[in-house]
Amino acid sequence: MKYHPIDSKLFIKNRKNFMAQMKPKSIAVFNSNDIYPISADSTMSFEQHRDIFYLSGVDQEESVLLLFPDCPNEELREVLFVRETNEHIAVWEGEKLTKKAATKTSGVKTIYWLQDLEKVLFEMITYADTFYINTNEHYRASVETETREGRFTKWLLAKYPAHNVAKSNPILQRLRSVKEQIELDLMQHACNITEKGFRRILDFVKPNVWEYEIEAELMHEFLRNRSKGFAYTPIIASGNNANVLHYIENNQQCKDGDLILFDIAAEYANYKSDLSRTIPVNGKFTDRQKAVYNAVNHVKKEATKLLVPGTLWKEYHVEVGKIMTSELLKLGLLDKADVQNEDPKWPAYKKYFMHGTSHHIGLDTHDYGLLHEPMQANMVFTVEPGIYIPDEGFGIRLEDDVVIKEKGEPFNLMQNIPIEAEEIEELMNS
Incomplete structure (x- = not known):
């Protein structure tokens, strides 16, 4: 080992x-x-x-x-x-x-x-x-x-x-599903290795780089920090590839003006981290890309606040859906008629955000945890909203791993990994 x-x-x-x-x-x-x-x-x-x-x-x-x-x-x-x-x-x-x-x-x-x-x-x-x-x-x-x-x-x-x-x-x-402090420390270490990998690629990505070249940079950084490598099969999806939720080919060239959606993370001592970020190939978001990015980031922040002891997973996702619906209306991707006429079993927002927001994480990326029982302190969940727009040629997902606390907001194990659009641009152009 x-x-x-x-x-x-x-x-x-x-x-x-x-x-x-x-x-x-x-x-x-x-x-x-x-x-x-x-x-x-x-x-x-x-x-x-x-x-x-x-x-x-x-x-x-x-x-x-x-x-x-x-x-x-x-x-x-x-x-x-x-x-x-x-x-x-x-x-x-x-x-x-x-x-x-x-x-x-x-x-x-x-x-x-x-x-x-x-x-x-x-x-x-x-x-x-x-x-x-x-x-x-x-x-x-x-x-x-x-x-x-x-x-x-x-x-x-x-x-x-x-x-x-x-x-x-x-x-x-x-x-x-309820972590001991030693486990939380191991997961924090995995997240710290992931941070090193992500910061490395912010400096590496340029127009015409290939997705697999980025994958190689990440693997290099993970291995040199005592990880076995990726916690799960990495997703490095440029342009419209981001609209394939489990795109793992990583074999396309990244074009100027496109975004790259990353779902990549390191393991450490069998404990997993799980990160999603989306960055501009040329280091600069367009106004539209940034508007959608900031909407996803807002949903992530609001969804994180809901992860408190006593929350039921099913009800949590209903509330996140309401937040996402509001953002999609602001972006012009939905209108009031879409929402009024939606199928309750498949709400209107699902057209652009079709997966769940959170899952347990620990020794497995999708870790053990009984979803019908209330959330407890020291459970660790991902928070990973996304908006996927094939007609506009890009998709955005943002994801952090957070620890539910007995009181107050969850603790973000990935709080030091850049996420704000302006910080991403600044680091890519420094």
């Missing part, structure tokens, strides 16, 4: 919080992700399953965490299994966790090699009535590939069919 070690007290507290919500005489099981094959002997870069990372800090493949808070054998209340390492593995693949290093990383005192899993699990199961299995129930999840977690669950339930089954995900949805 490129990132600095994380204090294990984060993972110790996360496990304590999780186990406090488990049923009596139950075992929870968490698996690492697979290393996914591409073809021949090629594989994708390893990405750890966020749940085992959240509970242990272990960031390598072939790892299993078992939690059994009621186990009569105290040594088996928290057990971590890792792949046995040796000199051969160290030479060919690099250093893996030793038992001592696994304890230092996770705070788990009982460490076994993975080959001992079935034997140790059998001993634990004799004391238990219920298994907590870890299914992916995120509202955006669409899983077609069988995961290591899925294979293990299938094996576990076939081998021990007499045990009851419970789900870890509802507990994790609540726990992971």
Whole structure:
């Protein structure tokens, strides 16, 4: 890993919080992700399953965490299994966790090699009535590939069919959505790396630059600051490309007079940031571009103020829609008749702003969080309104990541990243 070690007290507290919500005489099981094959002997870069990372800090493949808070054998209340390492593995693949290093990383005192899993699990199961299995129930999840977690669950339930089954995900949805201070610090670090990347491209962008050249500049800056790279597939959309919400080709030349919409951000220690900015290729907004830009920025500022404890996500988006409607009327993109005759299920403003304004962010870009429950302090949300006008050849989106506070306005983790139109122009022309 490129990132600095994380204090294990984060993972110790996360496990304590999780186990406090488990049923009596139950075992929870968490698996690492697979290393996914591409073809021949090629594989994708390893990405750890966020749940085992959240509970242990272990960031390598072939790892299993078992939690059994009621186990009569105290040594088996928290057990971590890792792949046995040796000199051969160290030479060919690099250093893996030793038992001592696994304890230092996770705070788990009982460490076994993975080959001992079935034997140790059998001993634990004799004391238990219920298994907590870890299914992916995120509202955006669409899983077609069988995961290591899925294979293990299938094996576990076939081998021990007499045990009851419970789900870890509802507990994790609540726990992971409310961040600890260490997590907020890691996310702030990711945002700081993103800031460095954005400031770099403000100095780099000129007419006729290619979108992929900008992507390369960002990747350079992220990597040199201990990030693995982009937190998600980057969007660098010049001109009308900005009106494709998930434009990721990044293969067009940026023309004088056009805008570039960026949806780019760095990760750090598996924690994500999520930034959107829109800048003029030549360093100067036209009057029309600036008017639309300032309208989006106004909506973002007003939407941010609504992110307070007790707010319901669905109602929040209705209120943001009202603010956006007002701005679209001022810009002449909507008229009163459009609003009076709108379909309540698809309001008039959706013609120009068709996506949501906010989502949870954390270990995942679209992080865990139960959207039907009220917002709480220390949840982190994006705020990302946009206006997209294909007929005028540009689209604008602005996005920051903000922490809900117990009192007062949210804290903007991206408050130091330039956003005002005049500041953008000044920096690009300095």
